[in-house]
Amino acid sequence: MKRYPRDMSGYGPTPPAAHWPGGAKIAVQLVLNYEEGGENNVLHGDAASEAFLSEIVGAAAWPGQRHWNMESMYEYGARAGFWRLHRMLKDLPITVYGVATALARAPEQVAAMKSAGWEIASHGLKWIEYKDASPEDEAADMAEAIRLHSEVVGTPPRGWYTGRCSEHTVRLAAETGQFAYVADSYADDVPYWMEFEARDQLIVPYTLDANDMRFATAQGFNAGDQFFNYLKDSFDTLYAEGGRMMSVGLHCRLIGRPGRAAALQRFIEYAQSHEGVWFATREAIADHWAQTHPHKRQLRPSSLSREDFTAAYGGVFEHSAWVAERAHRLELGPMHDTATGLHNALCRAFRSASTDMRLGVLTAHPDLAGKLAAAKRLTAESTAEQASAGLDALTDDERARFTALNDAYVEKHGFPFIIAVRDHSKASILAAFEKRISDDHDTEFAEACRQVERIAEFRLRDLLPR
Numbered sequence: 167m168k169r170y171p172r173d174m175s176g177y178g179p180t181p182p183a184a185h186w187p188g189g190a191k192i193a194v195q196l197v198l199n200y201e202e203g204g205e206n207n208v209l210h211g212d213a214a215s216e217a218f219l220s221e222i223v224g225a226a227a228w229p230g231q232r233h234w235n236m237e238s239m240y241e242y243g244a245r246a247g248f249w250r251l252h253r254m255l256k257d258l259p260i261t262v263y264g265v266a267t268a269l270a271r272a273p274e275q276v277a278a279m280k281s282a283g284w285e286i287a288s289h290g291l292k293w294i295e296y297k298d299a300s301p302e303d304e305a306a307d308m309a310e311a312i313r314l315h316s317e318v319v320g321t322p323p324r325g326w327y328t329g330r331c332s333e334h335t336v337r338l339a340a341e342t343g344q345f346a347y348v349a350d351s352y353a354d355d356v357p358y359w360m361e362f363e364a365r366d367q368l369i370v371p372y373t374l375d376a377n378d379m380r381f382a383t384a385q386g387f388n389a390g391d392q393f394f395n396y397l398k399d400s401f402d403t404l405y406a407e408g409g410r411m412m413s414v415g416l417h418c419r420l421i422g423r424p425g426r427a428a429a430l431q432r433f434i435e436y437a438q439s440h441e442g443v444w445f446a447t448r449e450a451i452a453d454h455w456a457q458t459h460p461h462k463r464q465l466r467p468s469s470l471s472r473e474d475f476t477a478a479y480g481g482v483f484e485h486s487a488w489v490a491e492r493a494h495r496l497e498l499g500p501m502h503d504t505a506t507g508l509h510n511a512l513c514r515a516f517r518s519a520s521t522d523m524r525l526g527v528l529t530a531h532p533d534l535a536g537k538l539a540a541a542k543r544l545t546a547e548s549t550a551e552q553a554s555a556g557l558d559a560l561t562d563d564e565r566a567r568f569t570a571l572n573d574a575y576v577e578k579h580g581f582p583f584i585i586a587v588r589d590h591s592k593a594s595i596l597a598a599f600e601k602r603i604s605d606d607h608d609t610e611f612a613e614a615c616r617q618v619e620r621i622a623e624f625r626l627r628d629l630l631p632r
Contacts, residue, residue: 169468170499173353175507178632181356184409185458190444192404193411193451194437197261197372198251198284199329201293202244202418203272204265208232210292216240219382219417239419244268247422248275254431256282261448263289263327263349266314276319285447287325287349288315296332305338312344325349325448327372336360340367347452355410357452359461366461370411370448376400377415381426390429393421397433405440411451464631467508468498478629481545482512482622485530488523489515505626512626513619528581528614533572534595547625551587564592571599578603579610586620 186193205216208230215233216225225236252275262279264286269276279286290296291311296304308326316322326339327349339348340362347357347370357370376397380386387393397414404410414433421430437443446454467475475494480487492515493508501507516524575583583599590598602610 168495168497170497173500175501175504176354176358177356178504178506181354181409182459184356184411184455186409186444187454188444189442191408191440191442192401193444193446194401195261195411195413195446195448195451196255196258197263197413197415197448198255199263199289199415199417200248200272200275200279201263201265201268201289202240202248203270204268204289204291204293205240206292206294207237210267212292212294216293219379219420243417243419243422244272244275247418247420248272249278250422250424250427251416251418251430252278252282254427254434258434258445259447259450260284261325262286263329264315264319264323265289265293266291266311266318268293269318270314273318280319285325285449286315286319286323287327287448288312288323290328293330295330296328296335297330299332301332301334301338304332304334305341308338308342312342325370325452336367336369337362340365346456347448349448355404355412357411357455357459361461361463366463368452368456368461370452370455371413373413373415376413378417378421378426378430379415381420390426393426394429394432394436397429398436401433401437405443464503466500466503467630468500468502470494479508479512479626481547482625483516483527483618484532484545484547484621486527489519489527492519503630504632505623505630506632508630509619509623509626512622516615516619524615525581525611527618528584528611531582531584531618533576533582534568534585534587534599551621551624564596567596568599571596571603575599575603579607579614581611581614584614584617584621586617586624588624589620 184193204210206212206214206227207216208214209232214227214229215231216227216236220236220239260282262284266288269286276286288311291307291314299307312322322344324344324346325348326345328335328339329350331350335350336348339345339350340360343365345367347368349370349372351369351371352374353369354371357368360367360369378387378393381393387396401412404412416430421427437445467479470478472491472494476487476490479490479493483489489512493511496511496514498511502511516527572583583602585595585598587595602613605613
């Protein structure tokens, strides 16, 4: 089977109502990344110095050497930047992404975080890159991060964010069973669930755009007013939409610089000037979402075997199981686990078939209000559909008219008149019948195929969400 693991649909056009506490229109979430003392450094047993997220333009790792300038910039974050931000933010609910080895080297800062009531989530064991790490080595570092974090902070972390992660990170974090949320995603404006075997893991997505790291990246922020304006525009859009979460990413050595800290203060004051703003930790958001939107597992068509898939959806196109069999061979994924997504896959299989095969689908459909209906030999789906338009309760004159039209239509076009009756009343069906019977064969064949697809869409909406 061709299966694509990424979910490109998510909540679709209408995210669920967040129901933030107090009827808030937006949840604002400030993250303070504490990485200073956990970065790459030969003193930490690493092969080279750090080269990421500093004031040094084009910094490169120095193999086997300490990089004094780089080290001192990280030290600024711990020695000065943290305390400036602590004074500014101590009365707000903040989430700290704490690198475990950095926290172990910051007893005063940890005490200040705890005294302010901040959530201290785990930012991994070290502030290093995991893209090339084996799953076993990454899992071992994750376990050690949890152990060291618990030892230093006094309680185990309930949130996880690696940041410089691998394709295995979220699964490995979920498999620990440790975390109320994992933040290694930038895929949405609200939390969402992922399934890993028997584990349902809540994802509270993070941000790299509303993030002070762009002061240290190409095409980033050059001045505090750029950062403030970007945060303001983000806030205004999400506030107007309602029910969204706004994450703001901060770093002690970046936003902690005096020329930038003022922009953060202005944004906080701007957000606080609005009604219905919930400042919250990520832990609080996760707990609220889990209670308000607990995960409910559902049948996922893309995960079914060919036999089960065909048994479930082989009748969506009338008496034409081959459509489902062909669709099952496509590159299906989570985006095909909804009515809209699966309908697209089935229609692709139908549309790519030969004219004769599609004609076979058309001829598999029964006449409207015809002999099979009278004999109660329609499929359950067709029976319900025809009844929904009142075709099971015709007068003698109406039945005679349908019979005459059916006979004339089949004689001319070679297949029954097909219409998605759920879109119509009895009167509008008759009107369409009388209009379409005069169409040329090619026009009517194309229209009949569109109607078959429309019928399939209605049937799938009875079986699957959205």
